[in-house]
Amino acid sequence: MAPKSDAESAVTSALVSANVRADAQRNADAVLSAAKEVFAEKGVDAPVRDIAAKAGVGIGTLYRRFPKRSDLIKAVFKQEVDACAATAADFSAQYSSMEALTRWLHRYTDFIAAKRGLSSALRSGDPAYDELPDYFRARFEPVLGELLRQASEVQEIRADIEAYDLLRAIGNLAAATGDGSADHTRRMVGLLVDGLRNPPRKGSNL
Template identity: 60%
Template structure:
């Protein structure tokens, strides 16, 4: 019952910014108007979640997208499905940013910039992280998705930077992702502006550069 949501429309949610492929596979899977509504819903959900948090009412999202409630539940049978879909979408965007940055900057700089991108991503997902650990089994699949997509992205950046001797070669991307995510959560009481977090993450990045093979 939980696993039976594979052929859902979530994967079809292209066209938001990375509409590379026309998203056609099987002969006419989803109707054009339906696809339009799905895109619109993901757009609206992303914005509403960002503003009002993941507890925002479904009706609000439906209204903003200009569709009825029934339409929402046709494509996302449960509220959590919408959340998961948005989360995946943003993970994809963050992973895609790695390739973009790698082509625009030299390896060390690309790595730095992507880490900042990643930190922003985690920070923005504060409310969602709470939902993640709320015991709802619907979110159990997210950590795996998280790791599966973000790990290779970071791996590439690390390899490129390591090839130039900018960073060490013995760091596990998973550890780095987890460590940064972990540091980004659990803020101390007096850390109002997140300064402590920033410092801790900066330190972590310095540790990454420690003992690199060559200064240049």
């Protein structure tokens, strides 16, 4: 059945519906795209001017669509959450339910690890980011829930796993590792997934 969950309609480009002039739409997209790159390169503290320059627009143009620096950060964050959530459907279509689940959890792990810079912004106390945790959950919980359901339906994993708990657990795992030990995190997540299997198999570490 795989119902298209509510969390499907994504913000793939800034300014979706409104009656905007074509150039405005084009520029907004360019800015968002530039912001994504610049943030990835120089971190979320990169100057707004750099983003405007990379997008090939003036600062005024940037500020017209993203009145606050935090608006840009939020927009990029949401877009990447959407992108990560969207891969779940791809994996589901391409792989067995268990493999889809495993692949997506690793994808999610990478997402969290890449967003380390953002996590400090989230905890900065700036109320501008208050909405992000909810957005995060609203997008990811149904997606992972569906993957879990499909895997448990074919009796590959336990049926009593809460999507939200798993999201948080992995989130903490991946965000906590101070150094660049991406490998370590991957292994930890592997263990976690192993622990989901039903029934626990011989040789499992959990």
